[in-house]
Amino acid sequence: MFYAPATSEALQETIEDLARQQVECLVVDGGDGTVGKVLSVLYASSYPNHSLPMIAVLPSGNTNLIAADVGFGLRGVEALRRLQERARSKRLLSDVKQRQPLVISWPGQDRAAELGFFGGLGAFTRAIEIAHQPAILKNYAHDAAVLATFALTARQLLTPRLRQGWLNGTPVELGLEENTPEMQACFLFLCTGLQCLPHGIWPFWKSEGEADRGISYLNVEARPERLTKAIWNLVRGRAPAWMQNSPFYRSGSSERIRLCTEQSFVLDGEVLDTGPGQCLDITAGPIVSFLQA
Known part of the structure; x- marks a missing residue:
């Protein structure tokens, strides 16, 4: 059929x-x-x-x-x-x-859940919003659009006036599992239900002995230390000891995450607003079997 x-x-x-x-x-x-x-x-x-x-x-x-x-x-x-x-x-x-998969739902709202595998906010949402600008969508094919987005993002991070806006982060209340969400300024938040990404990139890690609860997450607080070195390591799938011990970089596994923020959340490239309640839940969804050749 x-x-x-x-x-x-x-x-x-x-x-x-x-x-x-x-x-x-x-x-x-x-x-x-x-x-x-x-x-x-x-x-x-x-x-x-x-x-x-x-x-x-x-x-x-x-x-x-x-x-x-x-x-x-x-x-x-x-x-x-x-x-x-x-x-x-x-x-x-x-x-x-x-x-x-990640299941995105909006507590207290009559809104259908959205499922996907890779999401984030903070600098991630900012970068996606750049990628969705009409000037890029209309004038570049996909691969060229990725390069143009990277170039524009890098330019903003290297321009002192614009750089501060990125580094100061986004106000977010974040709670793991059943813990009460705590307010923080978030530079970058990423989460996934996948177990590998292309080109060896893997910006997540778990503590020794930590169980896999379905969602891998990375939470980088505003104005993080040694950001350039951190990015260099994470895009190569490495998390050195200094990063794992830093209060600015936190990663692990969770079954449920609550985010409360005005900023939109991006799921597999789709921009999702947080609704009137400015809050959404991310939960580990049902097990899905994917066939391999």
């Missing part, structure tokens, strides 16, 4: 139709935004959250962070042939990765 829903309503109807037929495997051809939309609709559908269909992600969008970790590994016709062969030989589950 092939579906190409053009609207959110059509996607909801498609998923409900698949649920009625008890379809157990979906092939999603698209980037992070498409995968997130499918997961969000699945989460609200007739499919039980403890028994969601398996997913094969064929990367073809602008951003493919999700596929870099749990993508099927093949594209197009070749991928479909491999899946058909696996299904015929009853080996569909021979290689599977399981992940928990």
